[in-house]
Amino acid sequence: QQPVQSPQAVILREGEDAVINCSSSKALYSVHWYRQKHGEAPVFLMILLKGGEQKGHEKISASFNEKKQQSSLYLTASQLSYSGTYFCGTENNYGQNFVFGPGTRLSVLP
Amino acid sequence: DGGITQSPKYLFRKEGQNVTLSCEQNLNHDAMYWYRQDPGQGLRLIYYSQIVNDFQKGDIAEGYSVSREKKESFPLTVTSAQKNPTAFYLCASKVSQDNWEQFFGPGTRLTVL
Numbered sequence: 057q058q059p060v061q062s063p064q065a066v067i068l069r070e071g072e073d074a075v076i077n078c079s080s081s082k083a084l085y086s087v088h089w090y091r092q093k094h095g096e097a098p099v100f101l102m103i104l105l106k107g108g109e110q111k112g113h114e115k116i117s118a119s120f121n122e123k124k125q126q127s128s129l130y131l132t133a134s135q136l137s138y139s140g141t142y143f144c145g146t147e148n149n150y151g152q153n154f155v156f157g158p159g160t161r162l163s164v165l166p
Numbered sequence: 167d168g169g170i171t172q173s174p175k176y177l178f179r180k181e182g183q184n185v186t187l188s189c190e191q192n193l194n195h196d197a198m199y200w201y202r203q204d205p206g207q208g209l210r211l212i213y214y215s216q217i218v219n220d221f222q223k224g225d226i227a228e229g230y231s232v233s234r235e236k237k238e239s240f241p242l243t244v245t246s247a248q249k250n251p252t253a254f255y256l257c258a259s260k261v262s263q264d265n266w267e268q269f270f271g272p273g274t275r276l277t278v279l
Contacts, residue, residue, distance in 0.1 A: 064206075097256065097271060099270070100266075100267040156209040158208040159208050
């Protein structure tokens with residue numbers, strides 16, 4: 057079952073922060089985050105596992121709330137290069153039923 | 167440089183014709199995937215293959231077929247049975263089914279006239 061992402065789209069000014077959420081109605085084992093820039097292939101950002109720690113990469117980090125079956129992606133002090141569509145992908149069990157969400161379009165303006 | 171290539175980038179076909187999309191990788195990855203991307207729907211899995219000569223249907227396999235005769239190649243055929251084939255098609259691979267990260271190709275935009 058496809059996870060739900062919110063918001064569908066967000067527009068920011070450079071330097072502002074954003075949060076993108078990914079939620080599922082079923083218990084999750086893992087949440088994967090990808091970013092796709094316009095006209096390019098999706099690129100892997102990070103994975104969060106059940107029982108794992110919050111992950112981070114420079115000014116992009118993510119958390120996984122197992123009780124709520126939800127993951128949040130945090131973009132801090134956004135840069136123009138952060139623009140693109142962010143997809144979460146979820147697994148219910150190890151190696152099973154991986155499915156991408158519909159995506160959140162992020163636009164960072166100067 | 168290692169990577170995934172998809173050709174062509176843009177493809178036009180007449181309704182009723184079968185068309186094959188190419189996907190080649192030189193990453194020595196075992197697992198390969200085909201996704202279809204439509205606006206607002208994310209990436210939907212068409213077919214995947216964990217090893218040579220083996221593949222499984224994904225969520226939207228109807229109207230598509232694949233083969234995996236070589237480790238580096240995973241072509242996708244869009245048949246005339248696919249009712250709405252116009253879309254952006256992405257191929258991906260990863261080291262094995264047990265690994266997390268998928269590497270994507272640049273995609274092929276198919277337009278059926």
